[in-house]
Amino acid sequence: MSDQGSTRFSEELEPSLVRAILPPQAQQQYAQGKVSKEFLAPFAESLLHLSKAYVQCEAWRSISRREAQAYALYYLQVNLPKFVRLIRELPSSLRSQPLRVLDYGCGPGTGSMALLSQALQIQSLTAFDRLRPMLDVFTDIVHALACDMRPQYTQDESTALAGIYDLILCGNVFCELEIAKKMSCFHQLCQRLSPGGALVILEPALQETADALVRMRDAFVGEPGEYAVIFPCTHHNPCPLLSSNRGPAWCHATLSWEAPQLVRQLDELTGFGKHRLKYSALIVQRGAIPVGGSRVITEPERTKRGVECMACSASGYERLIIPKKSAPRHLASFDLAPSLPDVPSI
Numbered sequence: 340m341s342d343q344g345s346t347r348f349s350e351e352l353e354p355s356l357v358r359a360i361l362p363p364q365a366q367q368q369y370a371q372g373k374v375s376k377e378f379l380a381p382f383a384e385s386l387l388h389l390s391k392a393y394v395q396c397e398a399w400r401s402i403s404r405r406e407a408q409a410y411a412l413y414y415l416q417v418n419l420p421k422f423v424r425l426i427r428e429l430p431s432s433l434r435s436q437p438l439r440v441l442d443y444g445c446g447p448g449t450g451s452m453a454l455l456s457q458a459l460q461i462q463s464l465t466a467f468d469r470l471r472p473m474l475d476v477f478t479d480i481v482h483a484l485a486c487d488m489r490p491q492y493t494q495d496e497s498t499a500l501a502g503i504y505d506l507i508l509c510g511n512v513f514c515e516l517e518i519a520k521k522m523s524c525f526h527q528l529c530q531r532l533s534p535g536g537a538l539v540i541l542e543p544a545l546q547e548t549a550d551a552l553v554r555m556r557d558a559f560v561g562e563p564g565e566y567a568v569i570f571p572c573t574h575h576n577p578c579p580l581l582s583s584n585r586g587p588a589w590c591h592a593t594l595s596w597e598a599p600q601l602v603r604q605l606d607e608l609t610g611f612g613k614h615r616l617k618y619s620a621l622i623v624q625r626g627a628i629p630v631g632g633s634r635v636i637t638e639p640e641r642t643k644r645g646v647e648c649m650a651c652s653a654s655g656y657e658r659l660i661i662p663k664k665s666a667p668r669h670l671a672s673f674d675l676a677p678s679l680p681d682v683p684s685i
């Protein structure tokens with residue numbers, strides 16, 4: 340989908356969330372400008388509670404309907420652009436065919452909404468979450484969006500894992516799993532991929548969760564198999580951030596965005612402040628090969644020499660200097676660096 344189409348969806352999303360979640364008086368306020376604190380304060384309180392569990396990487400054993408709604412009003416909107424960024428990394432074959440999709444740990448449907456925003460063709464969608472209130476809020480949002488997405492909601496993992504999928508989305512779930520479960524879950528999800536299918540894992544950019552993701556990736560690429568990590572890694576060598584003893588392998592990226600109105604209001608009430616979005620991620624494709632080249636890891640800086648950043652490739656984690664004349668206008672963390680024979684690295 341064009342950037343325009345994607346922007347249009349983002350503009351439609353928040354009004355739909357408001358219709359799905361807030362009472363009529365708050366909907367009227369939203370239509371005229373700001374929603375009053377009276378209506379938003381309870382959601383802000385729920386967010387503070389959820390965020391504490393999030394930062395401590397605690398699994399949410401239960402969740403109230405209010406908390407699931409608060410998650411949707413805030414985190415769904417905050418996580419959606421990250422999923423969009425990852426979906427744009429999918430091979431064109433997947434972006435142009437009808438897809439059997441599993442949204443694993445779907446919450447209120449963040450990953451699925453990102454697919455809608457990119458106009459990917461969804462042949463079937465299995466929405467799996469162990470928390471009923473999340474699935475209920477997902478259902479409410481689908482109704483409010485009046486879209487033709489027809490998820491099959493399930494709380495039963497064996498039902499979810501009985502299918503074969505062209506695309507599996509797994510957003511901010513591994514951070515909630517215990518270490519022993521992470522690797523087995525990763526393997527199980529890979530085994531449910533169709534030939535050419537992809538598993539998209541989105542994680543928070545916390546040092547601890549990013550490091551755990553890199554360790555899982557290293558163990559996985561060390562095993563023989565038909566799967567390739569196609570993002571952000573460009574190669575299957577051991578991760579240079581892990582092998583260099585620099586402390587946690589903090590492989591993460593930043594996205595700039597314009598926060599929608601309710602996110603800004605909830606930021607004010609909670610003191611969060613999502614001006615820039617940070618995330619870590621991994622995309623695995625069945626039957627693929629590593630993409631090669633060099634991936635920008637740190638925020639590129641414009642210097643006298645050109646554009647400078649740290650980048651990762653089969654030859655390691657190195658400083659890259661892209662001369663001014665060769666530097667693209669837009670280059671961000673997790674973009675592929677331009678492949679120029681004369682790009683020096685030191």
Ligand SMILES: C[S@@+](CC[C@H](N)C(=O)[O-])C[C@H]1O[C@@H](n2cnc3c(N)ncnc32)[C@H](O)[C@@H]1O
Binds near residue numbers: 415418447468
């Ligand atoms: C932080 S939310 C993420 C929601 C959504 N994927 C996103 O990225 O915004 C994590 C979700 O994963 C679900 N979850 C965690 N562990 C799970 C498991 N073992 N099986 C199913 N769902 C799980 C939780 O119930 C929760 O809804």
